[in-house]
Structures are given as C-alpha cells and as structure tokens.
Amino acid sequence: MLLGAAGLSLPVPRLYAAPSEGYSGRLLVTLQCDGAWDVTSFCDPKSNQPGEKEITQWSRSDDIQTAGNIQYAPFANNQSFFDNYYQDMLVINGVDMQTNSHTTGVLHNWSGRNTEGYPTITAMFAANNAPEQPLSYLNFGGYSQTANLIRYSRLNGGAGLDFLLDPAYLFGRTPLSTEVNLTNIREFRKNKTQEMMSDATLMNRQKGNLQAYNLALSGQDNLKKFLDYVPDDNELEGGITLANKRFSDLRDQVRFAAAAFQ
Known part of the structure; x- marks a missing residue:
C-alpha cells in the first residue's frame, strides 16, 4: 500500500x-x-539431499554456516563478510x-x-x-x-x-x-x-x-x-x-x- x-x-x-x-x-x-546471483551460495544456502539432484557444489563437503542467527553458505569470502557485519544485517529470503x-x-x-x-x-x-x-x-x-x-x-x-x-x-x-x-x-x-x-x-x-x-x-x-x-x-x-x-x-x-x- x-x-x-x-x-x-x-x-x-x-x-x-x-x-x-x-x-x-x-x-x-x-x-x-x-546477473542472477545464486543465493544458494550466499545468504539462502541449500544443502544437497540424498536421492535428489545436486543443488550446490560446496555442500558436497561443507555444512551451512551461521553468523548470529543468519545462515550463509561456506563459499568464497562469505565467512569474513558475515562474521564482520551480521550484527548490522537483516536478511529477507523468499520474496x-x-x-x-x-x-x-x-x-x-x-x-x-x-x-x-x-x-x-x-x-x-x-x-x-x-x-x-x-x-x-x-x-x-x-x-x-x-x-x-x-x-x-x-x-x-x-x-x-x-x-x-x-x-x-x-x-x-x-x-x-x-x-x-x-x-x-x-x-x-x-x-x-x-x-x-x-x-x-x-x-x-x-x-x-x-x-x-x-x-x-x-x-x-x-x-x-x-x-x-x-x-x-x-x-x-x-x-x-x-x-x-x-x-x-x-x-x-x-x-x-x-x-x-x-
């Protein structure tokens, strides 16, 4: 409105x-x-599920990470970014x-x-x-x-x-x-x-x-x-x-x- x-x-x-x-x-x-950012490798991480098609390559060997109550993918420089700024963030997924x-x-x-x-x-x-x-x-x-x-x-x-x-x-x-x-x-x-x-x-x-x-x-x-x-x-x-x-x-x-x- x-x-x-x-x-x-x-x-x-x-x-x-x-x-x-x-x-x-x-x-x-x-x-x-x-440019169609892949949010599954950023702040809307998705793990591969047994018997399903592969979603992300990083989840072959890593788990979803968290900074505060924000989940992120262990990919690229995500850890440094979220660890430094998560207290100033509000993440909205699924719009x-x-x-x-x-x-x-x-x-x-x-x-x-x-x-x-x-x-x-x-x-x-x-x-x-x-x-x-x-x-x-x-x-x-x-x-x-x-x-x-x-x-x-x-x-x-x-x-x-x-x-x-x-x-x-x-x-x-x-x-x-x-x-x-x-x-x-x-x-x-x-x-x-x-x-x-x-x-x-x-x-x-x-x-x-x-x-x-x-x-x-x-x-x-x-x-x-x-x-x-x-x-x-x-x-x-x-x-x-x-x-x-x-x-x-x-x-x-x-x-x-x-x-x-x-």
Missing part, C-alpha cells in the same frame, strides 16, 4: 534550492545487483516476484509492482527526507523510476564534474568571463525562462521542466560545496574487470555517494 500510495501523491517533481543548513538525516543506499521474467522481476523488485509508473524506495526516501537538497537522489544506472516525486541526478564517473558544478571556470583555468558578464548572463537566462513559462500554449510537462530547470539554477551556489568532497582523480579506481569479463565501477560509485552525503 505504501508504494501504491506514493506513486499517486505528487503530479509535479519536487526540486528546490538547497537550504543553507544542509542535511543531517540518514543515508539510504541501494545496490541493484543484476515472491510474481513472475519468471527477468525484466518484470527487476520492475517488481524495485517498485513493488509489476506495472510501470511506481517509484523506487530510494525516490520515496529522498522525497520524504531531503526534497530540497540538490543531490538527494544520486543514480548510477539501473531502475530509477520516481513517479514524479523527485528528480534524480545521474552520475557516470567524475569526468567534467568540476566544470558542471562551477561552470564559471574551466578545469582550473582563468575564469571564462568577468563577474559582471556572468551576472548579465544569469539575469538574461532568468528573464528568458520566465518569458517562456508565461507562454499559455505550453503543455504541463514543458512548464514543469522549465520550473525544475529554474529552481535547479537557484541552488547552484550551494551545489558548489560538493566540489569540496568530490574524490580526486588519484582516489578513484575507475572500472575494474570482474569474473566473466564483467565491468564494474561500484567502488567509485560508493565514493561519490559518500561525498554527496557529506
């Missing part, structure tokens, strides 16, 4: 200028781990996705519904806890429906981020324009946007996009503070190649998420 109600609550995305006091609430991080389709399964997993248009838990959390922050919902890919509760900021690495956050400068060089010129440019942009918004022929979606654009610009100065926390290039690992030639920059994503939270 929570997901269904949230999907109908706001017709226009909320995006405001950042308040000067910042944010001191909680941080919600979700990981969309595609019925109402489908055997991968695409629909992703939809149900992140929105709670098998139909389009419902928001992720991340969107609801951001809209409820930090609707006025410019980076309240960072997205690095995957399912990201917001149901117009809020807008997300998409990051694909840090290339060009300095210029985006402080466009008056280009990669640390001399300012592109004098402060007087920049003030004139901003004033012209503001007036032009207001003129466009007064057009009676605009569709609601067009007007909403213009409003979001205008409000985003009003919080630009506060957004520059993000530059103080953005990892330096030498702190980033870039993409790393995993098993089966899979590519991942998850560690850098975590660094950017932590920087935005700070």
